Amino acid sequence: MVSAFLIDAINDPTKVVQELYEEHTGDINQFPAVVARHFSDVFLNSDDTLREVLPLDVNHPPESFTPRSLVRFHGMVQDTSSSPEMYLASLNENKCGGWGISQSMPASEWPSSFDYCDLNEATALWAITVPGQTDWRTEELTARSYCSSSSQSPPQPHKFPVPNAPHIGVQVKIYDNEAAQSLKATDVVTFIGILTSESLDSEALSSPMVPSLHVLCHKVQSTGDASPTAVSATVRDDLIKWIADEALAGDEVAAQWLVLELSAKVYTRATPLLPPSLTLSRFPSPTPSSPALPTLHHVLSDLLPQYLTVPLSLDLLNKESFSPESKDEDLHSGYLQVPQGTALLLTENGVQEGKLVEKGIMNIRAVQEVMDAQTLEYSFPFSKFSFPTDIATIVLCDGRKSAFFQTSFTIPLEIKPSLKDNLYKPRDQIKTLDTVKLAAYRSFLAAAKRCFGTVQVAEENHIQEDFVRQRQEDSSITADDLIHLMKVARCGRQSMLEREVTVGIWETSKKLDVSRMKRLS
């Protein structure tokens, strides 16, 4: 039964809309909501129906579709600042005017006169391929075989955070305004709609043609999507061991810190309970013969759904932007405009001596602000808007500590000489894991991020006494040290998937921190 609807909708969505329009008797302003409901019922109820729709992505660029075909697009909202678009909702002969129908019809058929009552508004925004979405995640979402057709250079490349990366940028038009109002910048959304090609700015004279998606229904991806899975006790240790052996030259302590970092997320902002940032120092630079990207990059992209490496260099810092900026009323993206829950790996190894210009300084400051406050400032003319982020940042540097950033934790790497080559090796040399194990690691990290908890009163007292005692012994210990330790304990609790900070976790965290301090000195 549903499948009939489904096939209709896939074959000729325009016709379905028109039919719905003819059936619809109520207020014309309510019609978009009716359409959204109909198509949500058809497509969004299960993953299987969703997968029936052809995906729009780098492998299936807009050019590969015939105009007005139905596609789904899993993307990130990049810019919501474009003005809403007014369209004629009702045309002659009881024809529906939205969803690009009136735009595509010849001018001769255009009604000579119109009534302002028939005008309606559509929210317009710009969406891009989710930046930093790793390949396995994309495959998981698409579940389709690659039909590789070479993509042309995408339009409006400045609206994608990573310069020169292949991506899709689409102008999205949402007719159901109420639903559209809740969409925020960096939200990850699955849109289902009719793909057309339209000029970017209807008012400007020479505006480029861009792919344009007339949305029938959409669904926002919530952060805690995946269902909790039973995780076996050994997964954590296995994961740490695997990361250490494959990417960190056998340093399990460093790998443990990495796992702590990856399991953190933003809790509240009122009192800043934010994910810490991590520096892996003493991380050697690549030798000329080895690949430029550390093995860690490949390991992380196998583990995390959203992950981005930024190979820092003076050139990149001085020229590219990290925070979004509105120029000529067009919001240009920056490296840091990524969805919540993204992990960012910054490698300082490529930085040479040279001059950092103002832009570079601003970029560094933007990264630091994300680390400290998990906010990112978007610059608009005469005003700046602070947007919340949730980015776990990991810095790799050669020296004792990061040259640019102050991170919550710094852990010097201790390399086992036998495994030194592990740090930089091409992707194909990584020991492949069986898919079950990989899936377990992935769901473990996802579960850790979702793990909420509290402190028991007994433990609370223990911690207090601990602090008072330490102060008595060493007056140089300040409240900051306590806060630091508590952050470690917090991450530790999460990475162990515990609901409470037990004395055990507190002590383990302390031990972990002591071993870190030892390495630092």
Added chain:
Amino acid sequence: MSSPPRVDFPTSDIDDIEMDGPPQDGTIDQSLSIAPPPQRLFLPGTPSAAGTPARQRYANSVAATPMSGIAARRALGMSTPRRAPRTPLFAPGSSPLAFPSSSPVKTPRRRVAIDSDPAFPDSEPLAFPSSPAAALATPVKNRRGDIHSSLSLTPTARRSRRGDYNNDLNDNLNSDGTHLSIPASSAPHLSAPAAPSDEPDEIRAIWGTTVNLAETMKLFRDFLRGFKPKYRAIHDRQENLRTRAFATPDEGEVVLYETYMRRIRQTGETNLNLDMINLLSYPPCKKLFAQLQKYPQEVVPAMDQILKDLMLELADEDQQAGMDEMQGDQGDEEIADIMGKVYKVRPFGLTAVNMRELNPSDTDKLISIKGLVIRATPVIPDMKVAFFRCLTCSHTVQVEIDRGKIEEPARCPRDVCGSVGTMSLVHNRCEFADRQVIRLQETPDAVPDGQTPHTVSLSVYDELVDVCKPGDRVVVTGIYRSVPVRVNPRQRTMKSLFKTYLDVVHVRLSTGGTLGLDRSTRPAGGDKVPGIGGVGDGADDQELEEQIAQGGLTRKAELEAKLIDLSRRHDLYDLLARSLAPSIWEMDDVKKGILLQLFGGTNKSIARGGGGGGPRYRGDINVLLVGDPGTSKSQILQYVHKIAPRGVYASGKGSSAVGLTAYVTRDPDSKQLVLESGALVLSDGGVCCIDEFDKMSDATRSVLHEVMEQQTVSIAKAGIITTLNARTSILAAANPVESKYNVDLPITRNIDLPPTLISRFDLLYLVLDQVDETLDRKLAQHLVGLYLEDAPDTGGYDVLPLDELAAYIDYARTNIHPVLSSEASDELVASYVSLRSIGASDPRSSEKRITATTRQLESMIRLSEAHARMRFAAHVELQDVQEACRLMREAIRTSAMDPRTGKIDMGLLNTGTGVGQRKMRDDMRRELLTMLDGGAGKGKGLKWGEAMKRLADQSSIRVDTAEFSEVIKAMENEGVLTVVGERDKRMIRRVEGA
């Protein structure tokens, strides 16, 4: 107007009349024969440009005339527009008129017309016999760029000012004349709108509605003639708003708009700002409010019309009443002047909505939005009337703009010709107006969480061009337009897409945002927006802005009640202090000090000083926090930055001098040098938070000297030399020199800041980290609760949410301006004297320590004012002063205490050396001299190191190297001794004979 030449006789320019004779007859004939069209023009189908004569023509014709001379010009202003007679030139064959010329000869006649009858513009279009009435549109109706009315308004017949001359006229002219036959009438009841019944004008309804335009006009006339401030007061009271008390009952009885109209006449303004709330509060006019909101396109021109009618009427009355400057010829001139002007009503006062809430149903309605101007184009000439000429028969047609577009005639309207596609535009005969397109962006406070701001286009016209500049926050009232977009500008085809914009009728510069800027920092006149007519009942503009800023009247009243309630709480002070950065533990006095900084003292200026109002005393309180790392100074700063009015946060480390002051850049659009404000200028009227104050470069810091006392920033860059206002409070945080505070050293040695700068801070707090078991335990408890639990608590106390605190402070800053009571000033004097005498009263010491200077007195005044402001009190009372003194003493005790003597010494802060230190230096100097004069170093001098050592041996306290070199340097300068050699080998030698 063109028709009344006959009337000219009385004033004698016979020649002219003779010359004008034939056309005149022709005109009248024509006018009689085509008389109906003007009325028909009100029918819906009529093209907008339909022959409406309007008042504005005068202005235009003035421009067109080759003549100069005031009298002549004014005279012309009264008469047929220049263009009218010329038009036939393009259709020579068809004109029955033999225009004598466009020469000055006509002038005298026209001047006479002033005295006679300025009315009857209706007949004017008739001067174009060659073209159909519709096309003949006199170019001069009241053409406002903002309102492209589809309604053609025939101006109401203006009643004659002197009925005596009118007889002739009435005989000759059409219906309008009938009203004018009553001699010597000046009573308002004669005005056309009041008695339109016998005219075919009844169809003057706004198309598609039941709104009768004549009635609307009558209502507005009643309003202007009848509105008194008392109505507004009653209305406000009903809405539970704060009303301004009238000084005298008479004040409420003034006919407000007559006063405004007189002022308009006197100042030569042409705009009347009309507060729409006033319409609402004047009982007979209630429905006018809704009409204006729904059909501005029609109602506003009608209002313009009435305004002009009334301007004339009022001028006439005043002339007859013999008012100043309105007697005799002067009055005539004045009236002629009014005739030549275009008056515009600029309505405002609607509740501003967010631009996101605009939707298609608002199209063509009057709405009000607020936002931030981000871009403004240069002035664009905007075509108001297009002039077309047929290529075949040279017939000319004028077409007016309607809803932003000009309808190009497809075929020649002349029946004889009728060629298709021959009408071509004659550019230099078209009329243009100033226009500017502005992009307005949502203000940060209006943008929903997580979204990027929207922008909307505004079109501003005429006087409103260049009123707002990029960066201004404005509240605009305008008509919302949606027009179809052309696929290609060269094609006629449209897209089914529409672009939307606002035709602005009124602009108000405002502040908005969570907290307004300190208004006392703005010039008295405020930012000038054209137009006469204040807000409401003449109350401050400020009031309206508040209403707007807080989005609506009732919400404002509600909030106000809530805040006043709050101000009555007995634990207000503690509550507010606690609510400031609740996540930071303890530090109550610091929080209190910062709280008072946020409220601020009152700015005072001495009115009778020289040039421009004399010196100004700052009310801004500056606070410096110095302390050990890890004492959450930065957190406090961040917090203040969030709630402070125009708060700006800068880190001393990262900011160059330009970041804090202002810098010169080249504007990407105009390629001109522009001055961009830095943090300090941006926070003018607000609080500038500077972290890592000690890490700031000296150059930057030196700028702060000026800011903190003079409250200006001087810029000399790239040829631009200017002084910008930076009336900002500064909240700075600094770390001690050796990262940890050394309690054995005075504060000046602990902070790497020049004493001159330190002394400019009203409050200086030392935030030290001390080990104390119970305190530590409490601290740990606080932190554990905060950092380990997923739902942190606030420590069991109720705290105000951030926005409420901000609202409270904002309200106090804008509304409360406490003055010192005599009791308080006595207490201030007493406190100051006692503070100052701490040093002097110590009987055991002969030396004088400075414990307080006038700077501290000023600080105390500011703090007491701030405290009173916090209580919402109108007067500074004893308790305020006492709290201020307590805070001062606390701050001084920690910062100005001489660690050697344990006594307070302001000299430490003001000059960097305390009395104890000075005494020690004297001792050291004496000893050194004894040493040099004594046997040991005689002749050869002493080695540096050895001198140090010997001094240390003698002294009971440690000899400080820095102190020692200071002493040596001072003695060297005096010429008592010299130092030779470098580094370790330095020798100190006594100068012989000194």
